[in-house]
Amino acid sequence: MKIYHEKDIDMGVLEDKTIAVIGYGSQGRAQALNMRDSGLNVIVGVRKDGKSWNIAKNDGMEVTTIEDASKRADIVHVLIPDEVQPKVYEKYIKSGLEDGNTLSFSHGYNIHFKNIIPPKNVNVTMIAPKGPGAMVRRTYKEGFGIPALVAVEVDVTGDALDQALAMGKACGFARAGILRTTFKEETETDLFGEQVVLCGGVTELIKAAFDTLVEAGYQPEIAYFETCHELKLIIDLIYEKGLTGMWKNVSNTAEYGGLTRRERVISQEVRNEMKKILKEIQKGEFAREWALENQVGRPVLKRLREIEKELKIEKVGSKLRKLCGLEK
């Protein structure tokens, strides 16, 4: 497996190129700022009446409409939400793509599921950080970076990979390392990761453990610190030193208790369910469900967001984070 670091990547390929970052949210803001601070020629394309326009202006970015940015740029880097990309692409981006331009993404979703079919005469690339936007910016400023995946779906100019790698280097990703993948592999593994572990799995694990303690009569504040707050500190050890490094850092009691109990928590039944979730992703069933949910105005997402906000763990957590000085 080849891993690209800064020394392997020449930024010269982007010297005379204009990069339009479309969208200025979680990834758009972080990547646009990092690429600008790395000396690249970046313009931002956003809606004129949206909040992002002023945020980008206040950051000192050159801001214009999505249509104008797409027309002017050599590389159009699409960083608006996945579910709105197909419509915005058709309406404002497609007509601006010229022969030999590059259409770039940070997630393979719409190319892999064929919601966007680019013209044949442009490069189609991906540079996808394995971390949230806030961390893309924070680690860059600290002199480090988030690892990322690079992929090329179409290469008409012969240097599509070099362009995507150079964008990744400018974002700080090559400080940690950039791995080569395909649109299919990135899309399917990314969806699986966020559903089963990173966002879905971990929140349900926290909720279940918190509820178990509170229902047994323990103080919710203590349950919060035990099942949520401390999780970050343990995960930091795993992030830096692996599973073995974490086990070395906790007590022998924790190590024995954890190693002998964990398969009762994540049982074979849970593993079987993970396989089913992966199949739904691979068959495109999840993508179809998400498209339908958007078509009807996102009733499920809206309701689930409301329920999540009202959870006891959220009220307790918010109070405690303020008391700890973590949150204002």
Ligand SMILES: NC(=O)C1=CN([C@@H]2O[C@H](COP(=O)(O)OP(=O)(O)OC[C@H]3O[C@@H](n4cnc5c(N)ncnc54)[C@H](O)[C@@H]3O)[C@@H](O)[C@H]2O)C=CC1
């Ligand atoms: N959020 C993250 O940390 C990560 C995101 N990605 C990928 O990056 C891409 C961008 O995702 P996020 O940064 O989460 O997006 P986001 O939700 O933060 O994007 C918000 C931006 O999109 C604009 N926008 C929203 N709806 C729009 C519309 N209908 N028309 C025009 N502009 C609109 C907003 O004005 C704002 O500038 C996606 O492909 C996502 O899968 C990849 C890795 C991590």
Ligand SMILES: CC(=O)[C@](C)(O)C(=O)O
């Ligand atoms: C932050 C990230 O990598 C995710 C979870 O895949 C996403 O936000 O889509």
Ligand SMILES: [Mg+2]
């Ligand atoms: Mg991801």
Ligand SMILES: [Mg+2]
């Ligand atoms: Mg994702």
